[in-house]
Amino acid sequence: MTEKLQAIRGMHDTLPDDAIKWQLLEQTIKSTLQSYCYREIRTPILEKTELFSRSIGEATDIVNKEMYTFPDRNGDFLTLRPEGTAGCVRALLQHGLINAGPQRVWYHGPMFRHERPQKGRLRQFHQAGAEAFGIQSAEIDAEMILMCARIWNKLGIKDVQLQLNSLGSYASRQKYRGILVDYLSAHKDQLDEDSINRLTTNPLRILDSKNPEMQALLQSAPPLLDSIDSESADHFATLRALLNSNGLDYEINPRLVRGLDYYNRTVFEWTTDKLGAQGTLCAGGRYDDLVEQVGGKATPGVGFAMGLERILEMTGFSNAELGLNSPQIYQVLVGDAALDNGIKLAERLRDKMPTLRILMHCGGGSFRSQFKKADKSQADYALILGEEEVAKNTVNIKPLRKDAEQYEIHQDDLLDEITNLLQPIQGQTGL
């Protein structure tokens, strides 16, 4: 007997009941970002491995042990993208848009990381993100954060906190790296195994260790914010002032360090305690050196990425919204003449009402059995066509979700009637 095929570990199917939620979520994000005049960009899921190792950083866990990398038929090494920023930068650079003035773009789609799956962490997961290139000043950092806040608002997500930090310039970060390594080396006997390894590879990451002993040790470490350069400090102050004047709550977290090497200056993270160990809903920051690293001329950048699976866990949708997955009208068709009449009638309705969701009953059966299916379909109305109606060129309309009588109208009046009936029902705008 052949083995049952199943999806790859950590890669999930999205079935229709869930897919509608994804559509609603994606629609909300898309409309919000577009209201800030961010334009969508789509890049390939597969890139040369080098793009990621150069941008994300050789010393990061993502590049070291989490990428899906394999040789192409010609020997090139390819990688399934673990994040979206690198591909955006590559594409904008390749097509000359980086030098064509400031660019605001957004993307969404699947990302891949070979990690042990758990709640809020899959091997194929989905992110939506925004990036802005060519803008140095802190207004754009503030805009990024405000966009996120607006998305939480639209989705009805309440339990999120904004954490903020500044890493300073590349140079000041290098300087602080030295200071931190000196401090930690002096206390090497107190470091855990992870931290000892990171001392040489990526010492800043020790700052956000979850180990309480490490956190205690770091209490008295020289603070990162004390060593950042004055320009970065000014930039950070401007950002904070803008957030304050827009009434946004945030917490300065001096230990906030991102796992990707390309960040400098502003870093931020939206977190929740409702999701267990994977509480980061969205994270981002500034990456002023990234474009240069990937081979362009120095161009500042800021961006964020949000984890859509995690956001979906935080979101509830109304019955009206979820109802977009079920028909508005169920066509009850009994007899060959009714079938022929009904299919043509439905096509004419769709010509005039492109968003109408009308489900044609297939496979015959008694009125009784067809009504049972109409009910189960969650449709609002049954549109009934039997031999009698066909002969008279009429249809019967039966409301299924409210206490009202069935009535008969001429087929010529059907379009107007349906327009009236469905007007009050929300969700007519297509997704």
Next chain:
RNA sequence: GUGAGUGUAGCUCAGCGGUAGAGCGCCGGAUUGUGGUUCCGGUGGUCGUGGGUUCGAUCCCCAUCACUCACCCCA
């Protein structure tokens, strides 16, 4: 990559060393062309997979795959 837990019908789960059950769902029916409630009947699983122990395994052991949670990592 490390640790722990789980895997029985489409779903939620019960069960037992002698080859399985409930509820829900699904299909059909309760005389003429009408759903939701009710009643009746039916469909449904080689007990995740492979091996071992045993006269015999869904149950015990090992391996493997998947899921869940935590570490880790990060969105």
